[in-house]
Amino acid sequence: MITVPVACVVDASVAVKLVVTEAHSSVAHDLFAHLGADPSARFHVPELFYAKTIEIVTSELTLMETLVGPPFRTRLPSMTQRR
Numbered sequence: 001m002i003t004v005p006v007a008c009v010v011d012a013s014v015a016v017k018l019v020v021t022e023a024h025s026s027v028a029h030d031l032f033a034h035l036g037a038d039p040s041a042r043f044h045v046p047e048l049f050y051a052k053t054i055e056i057v058t059s060e061l062t063l064m065e066t067l068v069g070p071p072f073r074t075r076l077p078s079m080t081q082r083r
Contacts, residue, residue, distance in 0.1 A: 007043070008035075
């Protein structure tokens with residue numbers, strides 16, 4: 001029997017579910033667990049994947065800033081900081 005390797009296109013909204021807990025986050029984690037466990041599995045991203053991901057994360061940060069207050073963003077480590 002021939003098994004067909006899994007290949008999927010991952011949208012930015014799915015990737016964000018890995019870091020922002022929301023509806024269906026567990027499904028996104030399961031998908032990436034499967035992709036990580038199956039060496040023949042492949043995933044692809046659309047051309048604007050990174051731009052859309054940044055847009056979604058920025059929206060989430062803006063919402064948190066609205067709910068928690070302006071200091072929220074200043075408490076986050078700078079993305080340019082070396083670790």
